[in-house]
Amino acid sequence: MTRTVDTTSTTPQSYERLRPAMRLWYLWWLSRSRRVASPRDEPSARSTATDADTVLIVGNGPAHGWGVRSHDQALVGQLSRASSAATGRACSVDYVGDEMMSIESTRSWIRDTDLGLYDTFVVLVGLNDAVRLTPLDTWEHELRQLVATLARRAHPTARTVLIGVPPVRSVKPFESLLGAVAETHAERMNAITELVAAETGASYFRLPAGLRRPDSPHGCVEGYRQWAQTIAHRIAPTLDSVRRVELDERLPRSLPERSFEWSGGATLVDNASRGGSEVLQQLAKEAEAEFGVDVAVVSMLDGSKLWYANNTELLPVSIPRELTFCDVTVAEDDVVVVEDARKDERFADNPYLDLNHGYFYAGHPIHSSTGETIGTFCLHDIRPRKSSSVSPEKLRAFALRAEAELQSYEKSVAGPVASLGQGALPGAGPAQPATRRERREAEARAALHA
Template sequence: MSCPPHAAGITRVRHLEFPKGDTNMYEFLRPIMRAWYATEIAAGGSSPKPLDAPTVTATQPGADNVLLIGNGPLHGWGVLTHRLAITGHLANECRAETGRPCSVHYIGDEAMTIASTRAWIGDHNLAQYDAVVVVLGMNDAVRLTPLKKWEEDYRALLEYLTEKTNVGTPMVVAGLQPVRSVTPYNKALGNVAEFHAGRMNKVVEDITSDFSAITYFRLPEPVMDPGMPLGSTSVYRSWASDIATHLSLALDTVRALNPTPPKPLVETEYAWSGTKTLIDQAATGGSDELQRLAALAQDTFAVDLAGVSLIDGDRVWFAVNTHVLPKSAPAELVYCNAVVQQQAPLVVPDAQKDPRFKGNAFIDITGMDFYAGHPLTSTTGETIGTFCLYNSSPKADTAVSMEALQILAMQAETELRRYETTPATPDPVAPEHSLLGL
């Protein structure tokens, strides 16, 4: 694979060769490992994780702006806010190293794989950052993503980041920590994943050597806190310190070359007026009425999960059940986007047999192969989201009464409209003679 001519910062290109003798072993083990990953994720579905905004913004002007992209350690398992995860600690550690304030924004989720990372970034403005940090691959290691696919997607990601950031923007790429240091994976099958992760790390190390603006290092094995097996603020502080050690000199160099203070990070804007309030509520479970409707739908239709999604720009935001669903996901990868685009109900009996969704990276890792959704509209008639049902095993397209689903969707729609805000109406302009006192 060759790099595009616009990919500034690339010094040379090599094509990686992978051992072929163990292909059959990988093909045999891959379904087993994917099922094991799904089991462990389902078992930890209610574990603490950050549900607040994934941005830690410096209050002082002139802050360095850093973008975090990844999953695994960056997801923040075990803590309830990004301020206690790597996101917040990296802002603090960078400030300690450079003496300047630092703002950090995180893009990613446990459900993001190397195959879906580009979609997860979406149309986010990458040119506003002084540096980028990438920590990817734990789920790909456990699920035995083929090395050839890993190499192609990782290289394509780094080429894209190089193209969309400012020329010479430094990046720090962190390799995976030992897989069995992650408590749920500290089992026999974890040996398979750890061996695969070692190969993946070698691939990434070789790729990054082709980019002059990238620094590579491997995350060390963490010292876990007793009683906090998934992660803790002290573990994340330690990893953030490791990253900041590699990042601080690059940030100093950026500032020396361009002493003009960076502009503050751009705040997220939403097209529909009710989106932000519902996102904020989702961090604590969602509105009582939406939670009630989701629980009723799960019981009524005997599905694993029900929810309310809001499509806004290139993102879908989930208004309930974010303890299981991600806070948001790329619109292009979710079923709900098809409902919004066609403005009509949709039933997908088995995604693996539907050409629209087969091979979809997000559906692949979540394992929700059955879907039924009904569109939700605003008071102006705009389709803003869906009331949706998910199930991990396929169902017949007649398994869900669309009439019953519509009834629940209409109730959810009524609840959503409560959060719409009407733009303020300007005071009528007085007639000219009134202004003149006539």
């Protein structure tokens, strides 16, 4: 039977009056973190062994990887290696989440993940909820819903591990008086998490304060290695117990590789990991100056996710499609302007807005060469604005330039070009350009040669 924590734990405290200020403080920190290193590569560390243990990290904060450039250096890669050392078996680790994921949006982030493929779930959420002083009743309700979702969709042998919020002030940006407020709130959140774990059969423990280096105050390889070793030794018995079940219950897991419905998706995401193509970066700068907005960005909607093509040092690599304005733009295949999302019934309860405060939005659809709506060119601003502040004609002009760039990423379906491609073997026939852009360039070279 479900029960809640005692009333002394959940009764609002005087410090919770600071909630509006704390949320603005967190937003201010996010805006200043634009130049802080964080992973933009694929969030997985895969073993080639067919019988490898499989672990899914669901999280933000320490799981996100602030301070390092790749997930191999962050918790994902470190846990894969630490788990293998602890169990003597290969281990594949995937990660779902982002710094911009809150407890209220976590179920949206895992919605399209095949949870039946994992032996253990490591849930490490709550740091930004502690800083933003998420109400404790909201924390408890959403955490219970998350644990129930994992149990319902997981393989019967899978186990869940809940990790408490680490000391907030051990994170450099929150080493302040406001950080002390957040740490007080985190302690109360952790008490609830421990209770939920006890009632649902999940494991619970807390991480120590993370290591920091003077040249990498937001996070470092050594700190993620320490955390990974702590987690690995706590989950090793869990992974061992999964192995002890009958073989026909624990079948080998084959974790899926990332794929895209639109043929240019892989190129777009690869470019985005380095900030986006020069064309899209320049378009964004021009649009931000033209319209006076905080952020201009090109998005691609693929399956249940939205992927950002530029400005990824400020925005997540991807977010659940259901949390985005762009989903509406693509569905309507027309210009969409949201003057103030807080007053728009389509977005008023969107938990993603609670983190980024991007209340104004204007988006124009972008199409593939075959006419499918694949994404948007859009504007975001934290200040509400009138729709008249954005000229639809000017927005369309930017969208068409972005559309031409994205269409150049598409796989070429035309026949061979007239000249031998670079690197082709003599006698092997002309090389086939991989994308429409490469085909145009090859045709131009052939014309010059002729």
